[in-house]
Amino acid sequence: MLENYEKILQRISRVSGLEKEEIERRVEAKRAKLSGLISKEGAAQVIAAELGISFDNEKLKINELLPGMRKVNVIGKVINLFPVRTFIRNEKEGKVANLVIADETSNIRVVLWDMHYIELIEKKEIVEGKVIEILNAGMRDNEIHLGSFSELKLSNEILDNVNTEKVVKEKNIVDFKTADNVDVRAFIVQVFEPRFFNVCLECKKKLIQEGGDFICAEHGKVAPEKRALINIVLDDGTETIRSVLFHERLHSLGLTELEDTEKISNQKQELLGKEMIFSGNVRINKFFNNPEFIVDEVKEINLDELVGKLEKI
Ligand SMILES: [Zn+2]
Numbered sequence: 001m002l003e004n005y006e007k008i009l010q011r012i013s014r015v016s017g018l019e020k021e022e023i024e025r026r027v028e029a030k031r032a033k034l035s036g037l038i039s040k041e042g043a044a045q046v047i048a049a050e051l052g053i054s055f056d057n058e059k060l061k062i063n064e065l066l067p068g069m070r071k072v073n074v075i076g077k078v079i080n081l082f083p084v085r086t087f088i089r090n091e092k093e094g095k096v097a098n099l100v101i102a103d104e105t106s107n108i109r110v111v112l113w114d115m116h117y118i119e120l121i122e123k124k125e126i127v128e129g130k131v132i133e134i135l136n137a138g139m140r141d142n143e144i145h146l147g148s149f150s151e152l153k154l155s156n157e158i159l160d161n162v163n164t165e166k167v168v169k170e171k172n173i174v175d176f177k178t179a180d181n182v183d184v185r186a187f188i189v190q191v192f193e194p195r196f197f198n199v200c201l202e203c204k205k206k207l208i209q210e211g212g213d214f215i216c217a218e219h220g221k222v223a224p225e226k227r228a229l230i231n232i233v234l235d236d237g238t239e240t241i242r243s244v245l246f247h248e249r250l251h252s253l254g255l256t257e258l259e260d261t262e263k264i265s266n267q268k269q270e271l272l273g274k275e276m277i278f279s280g281n282v283r284i285n286k287f288f289n290n291p292e293f294i295v296d297e298v299k300e301i302n303l304d305e306l307v308g309k310l311e312k313i
Pocket residue numbers: 200201202203204205216217218219220
């Protein structure tokens with residue numbers, strides 16, 4: 001039994017890249033939470049499952065990859081290859097390549113920093129349509145990053161019917177992870193006052209106000225364009241999240257009278273308790289260091305569509 005436990009620990013450690021001590025700590029925490037009703041081995045298996053580790057086949061499917069994993073093995077077909085970008089860091093030239101790979105379960109962005117592998121792209125050995133195998137990579141948010149200990153090679157595996165749909169996951173707020181593109185059906189439980197800021201007409205970047213002048217870091221003194229944003233709090237029953245809606249989205253929420261205190265107050269009131277579908281991207285708010293949902297689409301709930309979905313289940 002103990003031997004088994006030891007093996008499971010080793011495998012979790014090998015596949016996830018987490019230290020054995022850390023896994024043991026999680027196992028003990030899990031057992032404590034379950035008042036010791038579960039064996040060490042059982043608890044280790046729960047931890048493995050939580051990390052998305054399958055013991056039958058350590059090569060993971062793309063939809064099994066989780067942020068924080070540090071030794072990821074995966075096979076996928078290159079469905080999108082972006083131009084290699086060059087940058088200068090510490091006076092040295094570096095390169096970075098981005099591609100998207102897909103298997104039958106999902107697709108994911110892969111980021112390459114190693115010149116050796118970037119060369120494979122430059123030499124056109126890796127092109128769209130090729131199947132590649134990635135070993136020993138790490139997950140940074142929802143991307144696979146290859147470091148110097150990672151491996152990348154062409155694979156002979158044939159992947160038909162790969163999932164090329166942009167991964168917009170329908171998720172509960174409690175499961176939101178940084179960099180997720182998500183759809184969520186949620187209630188608006190709080191609406192804050194609109195905030196205004198000025199952007200440069202040309203580059204749309206935020207302007208700094210100096211006296212009566214508006215300064216763009218790139219374009220100098222410019223004429224400002226006034227923009228608005230509103231913070232709202234969404235609640236889907238699993239968790240709440242602070243969300244941001246910019247200018248263009250405000251109208252789809254029915255917020256049109258941004259500068260009229262009384263009218264906007266009424267419009268805000270109307271929104272409270274309304275359930276809608278929100279699409280957007282999960283980011284970390286740098287100032288508060290907590291997750292924030294940048295909403296880029298708001299939809300009314302289409303009851304017909306919803307019924308259609310329920311009938312399919
Ligand atoms: Zn500008």
